[in-house]
Amino acid sequence: MTPRTVLRRLALTAFLSIATAFWALPLLWLVTAPFDRRPGLTVSWPDWTLENFQRLAENPYAFSSLKNSVILAGGSMIGVTILAALAAYSLSRVRIPGRNALLYGLLLLSSIVTGTAAMVPIFQLMFSLNLIDDRSGVILVFIGGLLPAAIFILKDFMDATPKSYEESARVFGASSMQVLRHVMLPIVRPGLATIAVWTLVNVWSDFLISYILLRDPAKIPAGVVMYTFYSEGGQANLPLISAFSLVYALPVVALYLFVNRRYGFRFHGGIKS
Amino acid sequence: MASIHIDGLTKVYPGGVTAIDGLDLTIEDGSFFALLGPSGCGKTTLLRTIAGLEAVSAGTIHIAERDVTVLPPGDRNVAMVFQDYALFPHMSVNENIAYPLRIKKTGRSERTLKATETGTALGLEALMERRPAELSGGQQQRVALARAMACQPSVFLLDEPLSNLDARLRLEARSFLKRLQRELGVTTVFVTHDQSEALAMADQIAVMEKGRIRQLGTPSEIFRSPSNTFVANFIGSTPMNLLPGVLRGGTLRVGSASVGREAAGELAAWSAGAVDSGEVTVAFRPEYARVDGDGPLRFTGTVETLENLGASVLVTVRTGDDQRVQAVVPEGEEVDVGAGVHVAPVPGRILVYDARGELLRP
Amino acid sequence: MSAATIDAAGLGRRRAMLLVAPALILITAFLVIPALWTVYLGVTDYRLTGIQAANPQFVGLDNYRAALVDPAFRNALWLTLVFVFGSAIVGQTGAGFALAWTLRSVPKIVRTVVQTLVLLAWILPSSIVAFLWVAYLSRDDGTLNAILHTGGTDWLLAHPMLSIIVFNTWRGTAFSMLLFSAALGAVPPSQLEAARLSGAGTFAQLRDVVVPHIRGHVLTNTLLISLWTFNDFSPYLLTAGGPNHASEVLPVFIYNEALYGGQLGYGSAISFIMLFINLVIALFYVRLLRERR
Numbered sequence: 018m019t020p021r022t023v024l025r026r027l028a029l030t031a032f033l034s035i036a037t038a039f040w041a042l043p044l045l046w047l048v049t050a051p052f053d054r055r056p057g058l059t060v061s062w063p064d065w066t067l068e069n070f071q072r073l074a075e076n077p078y079a080f081s082s083l084k085n086s087v088i089l090a091g092g093s094m095i096g097v098t099i100l101a102a103l104a105a106y107s108l109s110r111v112r113i114p115g116r117n118a119l120l121y122g123l124l125l126l127s128s129i130v131t132g133t134a135a136m137v138p139i140f141q142l143m144f145s146l147n148l149i150d151d152r153s154g155v156i157l158v159f160i161g162g163l164l165p166a167a168i169f170i171l172k173d174f175m176d177a178t179p180k181s182y183e184e185s186a187r188v189f190g191a192s193s194m195q196v197l198r199h200v201m202l203p204i205v206r207p208g209l210a211t212i213a214v215w216t217l218v219n220v221w222s223d224f225l226i227s228y229i230l231l232r233d234p235a236k237i238p239a240g241v242v243m244y245t246f247y248s249e250g251g252q253a254n255l256p257l258i259s260a261f262s263l264v265y266a267l268p269v270v271a272l273y274l275f276v277n278r279r280y281g282f283r284f285h286g287g288i289k290s
Numbered sequence: 291m292a293s294i295h296i297d298g299l300t301k302v303y304p305g306g307v308t309a310i311d312g313l314d315l316t317i318e319d320g321s322f323f324a325l326l327g328p329s330g331c332g333k334t335t336l337l338r339t340i341a342g343l344e345a346v347s348a349g350t351i352h353i354a355e356r357d358v359t360v361l362p363p364g365d366r367n368v369a370m371v372f373q374d375y376a377l378f379p380h381m382s383v384n385e386n387i388a389y390p391l392r393i394k395k396t397g398r399s400e401r402t403l404k405a406t407e408t409g410t411a412l413g414l415e416a417l418m419e420r421r422p423a424e425l426s427g428g429q430q431q432r433v434a435l436a437r438a439m440a441c442q443p444s445v446f447l448l449d450e451p452l453s454n455l456d457a458r459l460r461l462e463a464r465s466f467l468k469r470l471q472r473e474l475g476v477t478t479v480f481v482t483h484d485q486s487e488a489l490a491m492a493d494q495i496a497v498m499e500k501g502r503i504r505q506l507g508t509p510s511e512i513f514r515s516p517s518n519t520f521v522a523n524f525i526g527s528t529p530m531n532l533l534p535g536v537l538r539g540g541t542l543r544v545g546s547a548s549v550g551r552e553a554a555g556e557l558a559a560w561s562a563g564a565v566d567s568g569e570v571t572v573a574f575r576p577e578y579a580r581v582d583g584d585g586p587l588r589f590t591g592t593v594e595t596l597e598n599l600g601a602s603v604l605v606t607v608r609t610g611d612d613q614r615v616q617a618v619v620p621e622g623e624e625v626d627v628g629a630g631v632h633v634a635p636v637p638g639r640i641l642v643y644d645a646r647g648e649l650l651r652p
Numbered sequence: 653m654s655a656a657t658i659d660a661a662g663l664g665r666r667r668a669m670l671l672v673a674p675a676l677i678l679i680t681a682f683l684v685i686p687a688l689w690t691v692y693l694g695v696t697d698y699r700l701t702g703i704q705a706a707n708p709q710f711v712g713l714d715n716y717r718a719a720l721v722d723p724a725f726r727n728a729l730w731l732t733l734v735f736v737f738g739s740a741i742v743g744q745t746g747a748g749f750a751l752a753w754t755l756r757s758v759p760k761i762v763r764t765v766v767q768t769l770v771l772l773a774w775i776l777p778s779s780i781v782a783f784l785w786v787a788y789l790s791r792d793d794g795t796l797n798a799i800l801h802t803g804g805t806d807w808l809l810a811h812p813m814l815s816i817i818v819f820n821t822w823r824g825t826a827f828s829m830l831l832f833s834a835a836l837g838a839v840p841p842s843q844l845e846a847a848r849l850s851g852a853g854t855f856a857q858l859r860d861v862v863v864p865h866i867r868g869h870v871l872t873n874t875l876l877i878s879l880w881t882f883n884d885f886s887p888y889l890l891t892a893g894g895p896n897h898a899s900e901v902l903p904v905f906i907y908n909e910a911l912y913g914g915q916l917g918y919g920s921a922i923s924f925i926m927l928f929i930n931l932v933i934a935l936f937y938v939r940l941l942r943e944r945r
Contacts, residue, residue: 025854029754029757029758032750032754033754033755033758033762033766036747036750036751036766036770037765037766037769039822040766040769040770040772040773040822041769042788042795042796042799043773043781043784043785043788043795043822044769044772044773044784045795046784046787046788046795047780047784057793058787058790058792058793058794058795059793059794059795059798060795096678100674100675100678101675103671103672103674103675104671104672104674104675104676106661106663106671107661107663107667107668107669107671107672108668108672110659110660110661110663110668111659111661111663111664111665111668112659112665113665113668113669113672121938121941121942123679124938124941125931125934125935125938126679126683126684126687127679127683128879128930128934128937129687129927129930129931129934130683130684130686130687130927130930131883131930132883132885133883133884133885133903133906133926134690134883134903134906134923134926134927134930135683135686135687135690135923135927136903136906136907136910136911136923137690137693137906137910137911137916137919137920137923138685138686138687138689138690138693138920138923139682139686140911141689141693141916142681142682142685142686142689157678157681157682158682160678160682161678161679161681161682161683162682162683164675164678164679165679165683168675179374179376180660181372181373181374181376182376182378183660183661183662184341184343184363184370184372184376184660185370185372185376186378186389186393187343187362187363187364187660187661187662188341188342188343188363188364188368188369188370189364189369189389189390189393189441190363190364190365190390190393190394190441191364191393192364192662193661193662193663193667195393196661196662197661199378199389199392200378201661203378203380204378204379204380206380218775221777222775222776222777222778223777224777224778224779224885224886224889225885229907229911239777240777240778240779241779243777243779243780243783244779244782244783244889247783247786248892258783262780262783262784265777265780266776266777266780269775269776269777270772270775270776273771273775343660362662363662
């Protein structure tokens with residue numbers, strides 16, 4: 018090894034060590050504190066216990082908020098997947114006039130009308146529709162916001178499927194809905210899984226939309242409860258917060274592992290997943 | 291069992307491209323029919339209009355005396371095997387073969403039984419639970435055929451049935467398809483761009499160009515007497531010799547070579563017909579030309595190149611009039627490059643086309 | 653169904669439109685109408701409570717005029733630019749590229765560990781990571797102070813902008829890292845080898861081989877992460893805009909003005925300005941996307 022390669026090795030090792038520390042240190046608390054008998058804000062070797070989870074089970078808001086998150090994420094997932102599948106199928110296979118303009122228009126719209134930029138009118142709209150504190154209303158907002166990108170992703174999958182599959186089924190007499198059910202949907206299953214998981218993770222992790230549209234403590238989801246746990250005055254209840262964070266984080270991590278193992282990480286027009 | 295009648299069929303795509311141009315065609319019941327032509331000639335479009343996958347712009351299609359022009363594909367009682375076979379990747383072989391029966395609402399156990407029966411007939415019994423991706427190209431083709439057979443159609447449509455197979459398998463599949471068609475006796479139309487496939491398999495061939503049929507006939511008719519220079523050029527594994535000539539006063543001249551009608555005698559088809567056609571094209575196949583042979587028409591020149599074709603050698607001779615003439619000689623009888631030779635077409639195998647490229651017939 | 657349907661699915665236009673309709677209705681209701689409503693609300697003196705709540709008046713461009721001279725708005729706009737530039741364009745792009753570049757040549761286990769950590773920071777729900785950082789940066793017993801021996805420093809109060817910039821770099825680098833990894837994977841190794849054989853150092857390889865190949869990816873990445881960072885609400889979870897508006901980026905400003913302070917009309921005017929800036933960035937992006945197809 019020449020001195021130059023040694024130097025390069027050292028620089029590389031130093032950079033990666035610093036990067037690892039930078040990303041790992043804030044995360045460590047999430048792993049240690051939930052199992053610590055007396056969790057503090059500092060990361061330390063835990064005095065092992067599962068008591069914190071017991072306290073979590075006793076907290077009424079913790080459980081109901083997780084249930085709300087499941088309702089919101091599940092409802093949005095079902096809505097987005099079904100509606101995106103129908104729309105993407107039509108847009109992929111039929112030359113509806115203005116199809117391309119429509120698609121790019123939708124994509125443009127969904128990237129500019131973000132929850133942040135549109136929080137005032139969305140709040141206003143839901144207020145006038147009397148849908149504040151209504152979980153199905155919030156689900157509709159999520160579906161509307163996530164659909165354009167979902168349609169775009171799914172249309173990519175459908176475009177990549179040879180038309181001969183559908184034509185073959187049609188020659189055998191299948192109706193177009195049968196073609197969709199028997200042939201198209203099973204073939205684009207990876208695409209359906211992608212948008213389903215993407216919707217789940219997005220809604221599960223959301224804070225802002227639920228924060229402005231849901232006020233009733235019995236209806237707010239985990240993301241908002243997490244914030245109220247630590248932002249409300251007084252001494253933060255660290256045993257509760259730590260255990261709750263872990264329980265709230267686990268589904269996302271599990272889904273990520275599932276997608277990564279099953280399909281690998283992919284990009285679709287730069288959509289965040 | 292069914293014949294197919296096509297009457298004045300025209301297909302114009304939305305972009306304005308005419309794929310089929312006023313085409314009339316009758317396909318006899320039980321025949322094995324080839325639609326042959328270069329890519330873009332409209333052969334696949336024609337097949338797809340018969341299937342009902344493309345709407346026609348004008349004209350009618352009858353299958354078994356029934357007007358199917360506006361019927362959806364599923365109501366025409368046809369089955370189609372696609373170029374890529376279109377086997378559903380998420381279904382097993384059995385489910386694939388049973389799919390047409392599933393559409394017809396046949397009970398699960400009955401259709402599994404029928405699919406197994408059909409699969410067994412095609413030698414697929416050991417593969418029934420596999421997925422298409424686990425099969426070889428030849429096996430996939432058999433599954434696609436079995437699936438087409440399962441719905442007991444009156445017409446089979448095959449789109450480029452051999453193009454997805456490698457060269458060795460293609461020969462096997464050719465004989466297999468021909469045998470299968472004979473056994474089933476179902477009217478079968480297939481599309482191909484490969485003239486040797488069409489010649490080998492079909493009972494009848496329609497050679498197409500630019501949305502029209504340029505010649506319709508049996509393989510031997512099409513090979514022996516192509517009715518125009520397009521077909522002459524397209525058919526044959528070595529390119530036909532096409533030379534400019536003049537036909538006047540019963541004498542045919544090609545460069546410095548010439549032949550009178552007496553000398554050609556009854557052996558040349560043209561000799562009995564036109565006498566003063568003026569500019570013509572003289573054609574003969576390299577397979578029917580002899581090097582250093584004798585005949586009514588003889589070209590003199592030097593050997594330019596030799597191409598080994600395996601059992602034979604393709605000799606290219608450059609004549610004194612700067613024309614190139616090709617002849618096929620058996621392996622072992624080739625001459626040396628640069629040698630002076632005579633090339634003469636076998637009598638009776640000389641074809642003469644008029645200035646419009648149409649064959650002069652007796 | 654007649655044979656006149658020419659699409660592979662046999663749907664026909666009318667039924668195709670019927671299938672697209674439900675999606676379009678929801679998109680119209682929750683994306684198009686809010687966007688248009690922003691325009692309308694922005695020219696009224698609408699308030700959440702009080703007399704203007706019942707009977708809003710048309711005030712024309714007053715809200716926009718007010719915004720342009722409002723020091724709080726100018727402050728928010730400036731802080732947003734600093735935030736986007738510091739955390740997205742410098743932080744995420746730089747760290748993302750550096751990680752993608754260095755992780756190519758390390759053992760698989762190292763790569764997996766680093767990538768997983770960076771990805772975790774990206775995929776965890778924002779209220780969790782926000783609390784993790786609140787704990788990490790906390791004054792009395794935060795881990796950062798323990799490591800740096802800077803006990804007693806309240807990072808979120810003393811350096812709020814620096815805190816949210818570092819936080820957002822930590823949070824969002826994963827996307828740039830993944831995008832650049834994919835882009836670098838598509839650089840033909842033969843070209844890198846050719847450059848190395850002719851004696852090019854790391855810098856020369858980057859300049860002559862890598863950059864020309866990934867230029868499009870850099871642009872895509874910059875546009876997308878700028879857009880996301882510009883619209884990122886998570887600074888609210890760390891500092892809520894404080895102390896004393898020192899970290900009040902536009903999304904937080906809008907929330908504080910319109911939904912917390914109740915000035916819906918004024919907040920909408922600011923929202924419209926945000927939508928407009930989003931539109932400009934997104935138009936660039938969609939054009940880029942279309943060119944690539």
